Every structure is written in C-alpha cells, then in structure tokens.
Amino acid sequence: MTSHTSAKSAGSRAAKKAKDKDGFRPDRKSMSRIPGNPSNRFWIYLIPGFFMLAWIILVPTFWNLYLSFTRYRGIKPPEWAGLYNWNKLIHDTTFWISFRNSIWMIIAMVVIPIILGLLISSLIFDVVQKKFGPKTASVLRGVYYIPQLLPIAVASLAMGWILRPTDGALNAVFKAIGLGKLQHNWLGSPDTSLIFLMIIMIWIQLGYPVVIFMSGLQRVDPELYEAADLDGANWFQRFRAITLPSIKPEIFVVALTCTIAALKVFAPVQMLTKGGPGTSTMVPSYYSYSQFFQTQQVGYGAAISTALTVVIIIVSIIFTNVQQKAEREDEE
Amino acid sequence: MTSATTTSATSSAKPTKEDYKKIAKVKKNRSAGDWVIIAILVIGGLAMLFPLIIILLNAFKSSADYNSTGPLSWPKEFSLTGVIKFWTTSAFPQKVWNSVWTSGLVAIFAVILSIFNSFALGIGRVKGRRWIILLIMLANMMPQEAMLYPLYIMFKAIGLYNSGWAIVVIFTVIQSAFGTYLLSSVYGTFPKAILEAAALDGASRWKILKDVVFPVSRPTLSVMLVFFFIWTWNEYMYPMAFLVDNSTQTVPIAVSALSGDKLMDVTTTAAASLLSIIPTLIFYLIFQRTLSRGITAGAVK
Numbered sequence: 023m024t025s026h027t028s029a030k031s032a033g034s035r036a037a038k039k040a041k042d043k044d045g046f047r048p049d050r051k052s053m054s055r056i057p058g059n060p061s062n063r064f065w066i067y068l069i070p071g072f073f074m075l076a077w078i079i080l081v082p083t084f085w086n087l088y089l090s091f092t093r094y095r096g097i098k099p100p101e102w103a104g105l106y107n108w109n110k111l112i113h114d115t116t117f118w119i120s121f122r123n124s125i126w127m128i129i130a131m132v133v134i135p136i137i138l139g140l141l142i143s144s145l146i147f148d149v150v151q152k153k154f155g156p157k158t159a160s161v162l163r164g165v166y167y168i169p170q171l172l173p174i175a176v177a178s179l180a181m182g183w184i185l186r187p188t189d190g191a192l193n194a195v196f197k198a199i200g201l202g203k204l205q206h207n208w209l210g211s212p213d214t215s216l217i218f219l220m221i222i223m224i225w226i227q228l229g230y231p232v233v234i235f236m237s238g239l240q241r242v243d244p245e246l247y248e249a250a251d252l253d254g255a256n257w258f259q260r261f262r263a264i265t266l267p268s269i270k271p272e273i274f275v276v277a278l279t280c281t282i283a284a285l286k287v288f289a290p291v292q293m294l295t296k297g298g299p300g301t302s303t304m305v306p307s308y309y310s311y312s313q314f315f316q317t318q319q320v321g322y323g324a325a326i327s328t329a330l331t332v333v334i335i336i337v338s339i340i341f342t343n344v345q346q347k348a349e350r351e352d353e354e
Numbered sequence: 355m356t357s358a359t360t361t362s363a364t365s366s367a368k369p370t371k372e373d374y375k376k377i378a379k380v381k382k383n384r385s386a387g388d389w390v391i392i393a394i395l396v397i398g399g400l401a402m403l404f405p406l407i408i409i410l411l412n413a414f415k416s417s418a419d420y421n422s423t424g425p426l427s428w429p430k431e432f433s434l435t436g437v438i439k440f441w442t443t444s445a446f447p448q449k450v451w452n453s454v455w456t457s458g459l460v461a462i463f464a465v466i467l468s469i470f471n472s473f474a475l476g477i478g479r480v481k482g483r484r485w486i487i488l489l490i491m492l493a494n495m496m497p498q499e500a501m502l503y504p505l506y507i508m509f510k511a512i513g514l515y516n517s518g519w520a521i522v523v524i525f526t527v528i529q530s531a532f533g534t535y536l537l538s539s540v541y542g543t544f545p546k547a548i549l550e551a552a553a554l555d556g557a558s559r560w561k562i563l564k565d566v567v568f569p570v571s572r573p574t575l576s577v578m579l580v581f582f583f584i585w586t587w588n589e590y591m592y593p594m595a596f597l598v599d600n601s602t603q604t605v606p607i608a609v610s611a612l613s614g615d616k617l618m619d620v621t622t623t624a625a626a627s628l629l630s631i632i633p634t635l636i637f638y639l640i641f642q643r644t645l646s647r648g649i650t651a652g653a654v655k
Binding site for chain 2: 052053054055056057058059061062063064065066067068070071074075077078079080081082083085086089096142145146149150153154158160162164165166167168169170171172173174175176177178179180181182183184189190191194195198225228229237271275278279282285286288289293306307310311314320323324327328330331334335338339342346
C-alpha cells in the first residue's frame with residue numbers, strides 16, 4: 023500500500039537491517055506521511071516501547087528457547103541436553119493430541135464467534151436499531167457482551183458449577199422438564215468434555231466480535247443502506263454488498279487476535295478439566311504448564327511452549343500477509 | 355472531515371428531534387420478519403444470560419436452602435450469608451483496589467506506549483514497519499506459561515515479585531502490542547490533509563502528535579483504554595503466579611481460590627462470582643457510549 027512513496031533511507035542502520043518488501047531505492051529518502059519529515063526521524067518514538075519489549079518479552083523468549091535444550095527441574099542449574107526434549111516432543115502423542123484440540127478451540131473461539139458475531143451485529147445494527155430504536159440495540163449488544171466482562175477464571179468456575187454432575191443447574195433443568203435421562207457428567211466424560219468446553223468458549227468469546235463489528239458498522243455511510251433499500255435489496259444482499267466489505271479491517275483484527283487466544287487458551291482448561299478426562303481436552307498451553315509446574319520437567323515444558331510459539335508466529339505472519347494483500351486490493 | 359466524525363460522535367449521544375421523528379416513522383414499518391429477527395436475538399441473549407441468571411438466583415440463598423431445593427428454585431428467603439462470607443474472608447475491598455490500580459495504570463501506560471509506537475509506524479512510516487509490528491505482536495503471541503520462569507527469576511532479582519507493579523509492567527507491554535497493531539493501521543489512514551496543514555504551519559513532529567494526532571484519534575484511544583482495563587482486570591495466569599500474597603491479589607484470583615477450597619459452599623461461590631463482575635459491569639456501563647463510537651472512528655473519511 024505504500025510501495026510508491028517509500029524508499030530506502032540512507033541514514034539509519036536499523037532501517038538497513040530491516041527488510042521491507044516495499045521498493046528499495048537507496049538514492050531517495052523515505053518520507054513519512056507528514057510532508058517534509060523523513061521517516062528516519064521517527065525512530066525515537068519507538069525507543070520506550072522497544073526497551074519494554076526487550077525486557078518483558080524478548081529476553082524471556084530467548085531464555086525459554088534456551089531452556090528447551092536443557093534438562094532442568096527447577097532446582098539445580100539447567101544442564102545442556104541438546105535435542106533431547108525436541109526428539110521426545112516429536113514422538114509424544116499427547117503433544118499432537120493437544121494441537122488437534124487446538125483446531126477445535128479455533129472453531130469454538132474464532133470461526134463460530136465470527137460467523138455468529140457478523141450475523142448478530144448486522145441484525146442489531148441494520149434491523150433492530152432502525153425498527154426498534156437505538157436503546158433496544160444497545161441493550162442487546164450489552165447482553166451479548168456480558169460474558170466478556172466476567173473474568174475468565176470466574177466464568178470457568180461458574181460454568182463448572184452449572185455443569186456439575188450431582189447438583190449442577192443444567193442437569194437440574196433436564197430433570198425439571200422431564201428429560202432426566204439426559205443427565206450427564208458433561209465435563210467429566212470423554213465423549214462430551216471437549217464439546218462442552220467448546221460451548222463454554224463460544225459463550226465467553228461471542229461478545230467480542232459483536233462489539234467490535236458493531237463499532238465498525240458505525241462508520242458505514244447510512245446513505246449506502248438507504249440507497250440499497252431503494253433498490254429493493256433485502257437484508258442478506260445488503261449484508262453481502264455493504265456490511266461485509268465495510269468491516270473487513272475489524273474482521274481481520276478479530277480473527278487474528280482470537281486465533282492467537284485460541285492457540286493459547288489456558289484458564290478454562292486448567293479450572294474445568296485439567297486436560298482430561300484422559301487427554302480429551304488437552305491443549306498445548308495447559309500441557310506445557312503441567313510439565314513446567316507439576317512434573318517439574320522445565321526443559322520439556324519449554325520445548326512445548328516454544329513449539330506453540332512457532333506455530334502462533336507462523337499463523338500471524340500468514341494472517342498479516344493476507345491482510346496486506348486485501349488492503350492493497352481494496353486500494354486499487 | 356475529521357471534525358465531522360468527532361462531532362458526529364458527540365451528536366450521536368444526543369439525537370436531535372429530527373432523529374426521533376425519523377426513528378418513529380421507520381418504527382411503524384415493522385414487518386413480521388423484523389419481529390422474528392428480534393425474537394431470535396432476544397432468545398439468543400437469554401441463552402447468553404442463562405449462566406448469570408443461575409448465579410444471581412443462587413447468590414442470595416442460604417446453603418441449607420440450596421442443599422434442599424437445588425439450583426433452580428427461587429430463594430426461600432433473601433440471604434446475604436454468601437456475600438458476607440466472601441466479602442470478609444477474601445477482604446474484597448482490598449482485592450478490588452488492587453485490581454483497580456493495576457488495571458487502571460496498565461490501561462493508561464499501554465495507550466501511551468501504543469500512541470508512540472503507532473506514530474512512528476503509521477504516520478512516520480519507518481522502514482520495515484511490518485516486521486516491527488510483528489515483533490511487537492510477539493508480546494501478544496507468546497504463551498504466558500513460557501515466560502513464567504524467566505520473569506519469575508528477573509522479578510525476584512529486582513524486588514518486583516509479589517508486587518502489583520509486576521502486573522503493571524507485564525501487561526503494559528502485552529496490551530500495547532494489540533494497541534500498536536490496531537492504532538498503527540488507524541494512523542496509516544490518518545487524514546493526510548490535516549497532517550499537511552499542520553506541517554505548513556511549521557509544527558514540529560512532537561507538536562503534531564500532541565495537538566493534532568492525539569485529539570483526532572481520541573475515540574479510538576478511549577475504546578482501547580476500556581478494552582485494556584477490562585482485559586487486565588480479567589487476567590488470570592500472571593496474577594496467579596506473581597501475586598502470592600493475600601494483600602496483593604486481584605479479584606479473579608480471590609474468586610478462583612474458592613475452587614480449591616473444599617469448605618466453600620456453592621452459594622458463596624455464586625455470590626463471589628456476582629461480586630466479581632460488578633466493578634467491570636459498572637465500568638462497561640459508564641463507557642458503553644465510547645465503545646459504540648468505533649475503534650476506527652476519526653480515522654476514516
């Protein structure tokens with residue numbers, strides 16, 4: 023999106039190191055969006071952020087990478103072990119199961135919330151707000167957002183209690199409506215634990231896309247909708263032709279942040295199922311956490327979390343690539 | 355045009371008489387389909403609220419009442435035992451204060467850091483910005499458990515372990531990563547005419563940031579502030595690992611501690627869950643108008 027205006031600056035060393043896929047023209051100074059101000063004058067603004075990032079994120083990241091090549095039980099100093107942990111990792115079925123479950127978590131925390139979020143936000147914005155007034159619309163939005171306000175640990179605790187086999191509310195509901203036979207240990211049996219964990223995650227996650235998408239819809243020109251109305255477009259046609267393209271940036275933001283969150287999901291698993299029964303709800307974050315702090319296999323835990331980090335980085339790079347391509351297409 | 359978007363933000367808060375007339379006119383044209391749509395949305399909303407209704411129903415029951423009639427019945431009498439028990443055993447006001455000051459500072463610091471980063475990336479267009487953003491996003495991508503050992507050792511060495519400041523420092527970096535990702539793309543589309551006008555006036559970069567970019571992007575910034583506050587408030591793993599003392603713990607940690615406590619009964623858990631949502635709920639209600647203005651308002655058009 024910037025290929026024409028930006029060129030390589032001669033001055034800054036850091037700029038030389040960084041590879042930008044934009045045009046490489048060493049003879050011209052790259053300009054900022056403020057006329058008369060070259061880009062390299064802006065580096066100073068990145069300094070505070072860079073120091074914080076180096077301290078809190080970069081140092082621990084490389085430290086963790088180093089630990090993944092060691093035997094370390096948390097007490098005696100780490101002992102170099104070469105590829106021992108990584109070799110173990112490749113042959114560990116639990117590790118692969120945890121990543122397979124990550125795909126289910128992505129479905130529950132990204133795919134379904136985005137689809138439902140698009141439908142709900144555009145219905146609230148396009149139908150409810152117009153026909154039932156902005157008050158009704160904002161109440162409905164708030165209702166869908168409420169689970170997001172609940173601390174995830176608290177949400178997990180409450181759901182664990184509602185799904186409890188003996189005196190949980192869900193089983194009580196089934197009993198009350200005469201379907202007592204359906205009572206079940208929802209999170210405690212291998213056949214239903216994953217699906218119920220997914221339902222809980224959808225419940226927690228849905229409010230986020232609804233609020234973000236609705237805020238994106240605010241900037242759509244109302245005249246577009248009116249014009250479409252005059253043309254006799256129905257709700258679905260308006261949705262496809264106006265709503266979807268207008269909130270594309272928000273869809274990307276939500277998709278990327280939710281995918282990262284889904285790959286990293288931890289608190290609900292730790293509080294509700296501990297990865298079980300068996301490995302039916304095991305996810306990478308909880309698996310590495312249990313290696314770190316329960317079996318004290320710090321080196322192995324570090325290997326699992328490094329592998330997870332690599333997956334997340336690859337997914338993020340693919341995402342931002344697609345996003346840039348889409349932005350470029352939009353500008354043409 | 356941006357002045358239009360900022361004023362429309364304030365005017366959307368107070369609809370004019372004409373707006374009301376318009377709404378009233380459209381309202382009359384509700385079709386059967388509209389009623390079906392709102393019915394579906396309301397049913398979906400009730401499903402979202404179901405767990406909270408259950409919590410509310412049981413938060414004010416005595417445990418004897420719960421044991422005899424189960425989770426679905428109306429409370430026989432209004433009992434505050436669960437609320438009082440959690441309030442006193444967890445020293446709830448202290449927990450709220452711990453959460454408020456850490457989340458509040460994180461929200462402010464992370465927004466400031468995001469502004470600086472995004473000014474250089476979105477408006478300054480420094481070289482390699484795409485890779486810099488990815489590097490910064492690493493803060494968001496790193497699984498938290500991977501950082502626990504290194505951060506534990508570092509914080510212990512400098513005396514930040516078991517201090518709320520550990521949470522402030524960590525989450526300022528993590529939240530500003532998302533903030534930079536969002537804000538730098540917003541600043542990338544910042545109205546060029548305004549920047550050109552400011553440059554013609556001979557304003558310095560710092561002055562342009564302070565007097566032009568910051569005020570115009572304020573709607574986006576306030577949405578970020580709200581999200582950062584709520585997200586930090588709700589965080590679990592780092593506070594659990596770094597705040598080991600009762601006097602430093604945050605609200606979610608105090609509530610989740612109940613799950614290990616066999617002596618705690620269900621009604622206390624329900625009361626605790628209810629209490630834990632109240633501060634963020636109030637915060638949301640105060641700022642919900644901010645949220646509706648849009649994360650990219652002020653940048654588009």
